[in-house]
Every structure is written in structure tokens, then in C-alpha cells.
Amino acid sequence: METLLLTVYVLIWPVIVAGTLYVISRGFFKEWAESRREGRSII
Numbered sequence: 001m002e003t004l005l006l007t008v009y010v011l012i013w014p015v016i017v018a019g020t021l022y023v024i025s026r027g028f029f030k031e032w033a034e035s036r037r038e039g040r041s042i043i
Contacts, residue, residue: 035042 032042
């Protein structure tokens with residue numbers, strides 16, 4: 001049982017990181033597309 005819990009704990013971190021990266025990337029590309037439509041720089 002201890003091995004199973006440790007395995008789940010170790011494997012959950014890539015899922016958390018992937019989810020965070022997805023949210024950040026989605027927001028960035030949304031802002032980027034909006035700035036391109038408006039003809040302004042994203043910076």
C-alpha cells in the first residue's frame with residue numbers, strides 16, 4: 001500500500017505541471033491572437 005501511494009504521489013506532479021502549463025499557454029495564445037487582430041505589439 002505504501003508503494004502505491006508513493007507511486008501516485010510521484011506520478012501526479014507531471015499532471016499538475018502539464019495542467020498549469022496548459023492554462024498559462026492558453027492565456028498567452030489568447031492574448032497574442034487578440035493583439036494581432038488589433039494590430040498592436042503584445043509587449
